[in-house]
Amino acid sequence: TQLLEQSPQFLSIQEGENLTVYCNSSSVFSSLQWYRQEPGEGPVLLVTVVTGGEVKKLKRLTFQFGDARKDSSLHITAAQPGDTGLYLCAGQRDDKIIFGKGTRLHILP
């Protein structure tokens, strides 16, 4: 059972456009992380959100944790080619961490 659904699976957009990717679940998580993974490398932690409704910003990236702590979104403003990569969300529940399958993002110059 895939407890964390990420959408879309693939996204290809032009440089300068805005985008939002989603991470949804029917389960409540104590915390949720977003990672970016580039080919041949391990995932790199971008942010951890803990409180329902929490919003965190990292330059052009805005992360939001749902009020019920079941879902999250990542919004990128004015996407750049350097944003290309696999974006993974991961939720913690019952001393285990569960990853979504990721959104593969490609920003065209």
Place this chain on the structure above:
Amino acid sequence: EAGVTQSPTHLIKTRGQQATLRCSPISGHTSVYWYQQALGLGLQFLLWYDEGEERNRGNFPPRFSGRQFPNYSSELNVNALELEDSALYLCASSLGGVETQYFGPGTRLLVL
């Protein structure tokens, strides 16, 4: 500061053989996590070691095992390899819990 290192970078085995993968955590980190990233399945949690003890394991058969040494480095052993074990195996380390883990570059295992 050196990051998490893993060896080997690539490993080719045949079905039925055994594979040993190694991980060195960031200096000072006591927890090591192992994950399998297979095509189409995403990242799956395998094992968590802390202070030399296995703290938790994911839904994998017993032929996936490991250990953590006194210097906090870790080894993942996969016995009786199956074709479906072909994947990128990632190790991560942390000092304060899984929400602050740092990943290594992974070992790509190919089972023929």
